[in-house]
Amino acid sequence: MPGLRNPQLNKNGELIHLLSIERLPREIVTHILDTATNFLSVNDREVKKVPLLRGKSVFNLFFENSTRTRTTFDIAAKRLSADVFNLDIARSSTSKGETLLDTVDNLSAMAADIFVVRHSQSGAPYLIAQHVAPHVHVVNAGDGRHSHPTQGLLDAYTIRHYKQDFSRLTVAIVGDVLHSRVARSDIHALKVLGCPDVRVVGPRTLVPADFAQMGARVFHRLEDGIRDADVIIMLRLQNERMSGALLPSSQEYFKTFGLTPEKLRWARPDAIVMHPGPINRGVEIDSAVADGPQAVILSQVGFGIAVRMAVMAIVAGNEA
């Protein structure tokens, strides 16, 4: 859509909101990852704090509950010395009938600097970003099935950390791709960074053919999908899918798509195994793989803090 301004960037092309990895220039993605490398060392220091966001107010607006993701943003913000306010939205004014945008206006008026937004409706962070006063920056922490850009970035960071160069990689994303905002953000990140072979792998009910339009190759057999892969990203199978019309049972799913040490041999010997967590042992991944030498799942967690610090530090440093 030439001519249509990207709401994530200011006139100078600098990042002011992080809403989606889609349409982000490669330089910006790379800049985030490079900045995260600098912050990674902060997490290993005696005093795990830098004063970059001192006196800034970060609001966690989680319209959909997620203790884990909220906590990672909370940690990242506090390590940047920001003040963090966790709003219990379910118990707040929105439940008294206040509109989303009135809530946002009110919080803006309290001199907020960053809104970290999770919402069950795709597009809610865009709506908020278009509405807020210029001094507020919006970071999408997951909206519906649409996007989870900091997860996409931390996955990209993890892959770069272990594999350096994206230009020859085969990356397989396995599982419930259809319902996964992680998968969509991963695909966008990998495409932007020049990964030539991105594959989505799973049963037809969870991996429809139209993912090809995003530039991913679609596979319905695990053996085909992860053959010679450098990176395997296993997706969490939500409990609510297991007993529905989409899947026969979790045991059946594990038999066909669960990653075991035997099946992992189809991939390259130096393949890494990733997972956004929390993992379902014995459903999408065998414990021997999750705890094995090729799993980098806990490294992802640590990188995630650094990537979120980078995103918040970058957007807060740019003016609308």
Add this chain to the structure above:
Amino acid sequence: MPGLRNPQLNKNGELIHLLSIERLPREIVTHILDTATNFLSVNDREVKKVPLLRGKSVFNLFFENSTRTRTTFDIAAKRLSADVFNLDIARSSTSKGETLLDTVDNLSAMAADIFVVRHSQSGAPYLIAQHVAPHVHVVNAGDGRHSHPTQGLLDAYTIRHYKQDFSRLTVAIVGDVLHSRVARSDIHALKVLGCPDVRVVGPRTLVPADFAQMGARVFHRLEDGIRDADVIIMLRLQNERMSGALLPSSQEYFKTFGLTPEKLRWARPDAIVMHPGPINRGVEIDSAVADGPQAVILSQVGFGIAVRMAVMAIVAGNEA
């Protein structure tokens, strides 16, 4: 009640608790507003923090839930560099049968400096203030129908900001005055500051005649009540009133007392429209007014942070 000591003041007449605007001397109210002006600039700074309450412990004791008000105190306290503890009272020892005063004694013993108290029972903050150790200051964040003094002060701040001088103003408070602690605190603040014409406006069921005893003029027709007003304060209509015996319906209420651009013309052309929030669009206020040029509702929010900073800084600086 001459001779009866005001529990909000120490022997030197300095503010040590903020429980109600009633019986506060005008100099103290003015001192709070002047101090708030100083803090207002803090909220616009790059580093929105002053070290006035560094190392102090502020406890938010919300026996009645209010995410919005709690958040404004949380922000105000952190911008003063205090440590803030939000107690989930509903899940705490009080629900194990501990008495209110035992809970308060325990928290005092943890070396608390300020209790911010919201309670559904009128008078609860007084009870606590009379009971606490001398090192603890109590700020009333709303008790029953009785009082919400920081809201009264921020409303006074807002009016002073836009109209400067109280001595010639007509202020109309419209809506469910009967159940509103905001209305009571506004009336007290306006009377203390010398406002000659305070009006309360609404149906007979929600605006009984005895408000005249507080020094307010009582009106039951919106046209009469807001005619030539300089300031209109619209009150939120609680959902629980709408389908009860007090009101026929919210549509009917909007028709009679909802503020529309047409009705707003009855007031002075430069009248400002205020609301404590959260607003009910289409119930007590039309969106065209709420979002219109005369509305100062979002300014109130920002002033509210500064006023709460002022109150906490002042009480913490005075000794019992």
Add this chain to the structure above:
Amino acid sequence: MPGLRNPQLNKNGELIHLLSIERLPREIVTHILDTATNFLSVNDREVKKVPLLRGKSVFNLFFENSTRTRTTFDIAAKRLSADVFNLDIARSSTSKGETLLDTVDNLSAMAADIFVVRHSQSGAPYLIAQHVAPHVHVVNAGDGRHSHPTQGLLDAYTIRHYKQDFSRLTVAIVGDVLHSRVARSDIHALKVLGCPDVRVVGPRTLVPADFAQMGARVFHRLEDGIRDADVIIMLRLQNERMSGALLPSSQEYFKTFGLTPEKLRWARPDAIVMHPGPINRGVEIDSAVADGPQAVILSQVGFGIAVRMAVMAIVAGNEA
């Protein structure tokens, strides 16, 4: 168990986790109490903060809800300048089926420094301590009926404060000893510190004879149990015990074991009365005693903050 390494200590015999007072050397217990004395003055200062844990991340992992205990750790950690993260475990990933150890691994990977753990299962903090990365320190904030070591230490601190020397003291612990982790930790602390006469007092259903194996003398009549005692520790009677098979009724319990001013005369005239809180007035303790001159219940609360500061500062300063 000679030869079996104590998981609480490193090779140099320094405290790296606090899991139980059992098997702690007397020097370490004394060192904690001495350190607490230093911190006690911090709580009386104008700026109640020391920078010892600046930039450290403390996670409150309360698998069992306890607002009061969580708050005391929260206060203690913030007065040491740490960043504190309160995880709402009930709403977090563990409720999505993640295992306890996966949750712990994830939080470790976020560069945690201290886990404060409360769990309904005895032994859970041990399990976590054995599992965590070397940079993480675990503090038990109560596990099942097993142990509540910081309560034991603050009780020891309180006794030392008022009685100085343990070597001639008679201490009576009264009430539901069977279900009480506080009682177990108190007995261990008193034994380690050389108290010659520790008594447990209560009905046969709540004070079984096998407490003698822990070195305590068992009494089933209050008069015998507290006769000539220097210290009386009253335990809270949980509501769930009152109407069960263990006790006839709370009135009956109060008549037999509730501490009144008359019964208190059986103890030494200078005996102190302690209680871990929250107290049940008129169940295990009469208000005239709880509010009387011999009660030191609120002092315990203040000492508790200092003791928790000491424990966190000590473990964080030692390497695994």
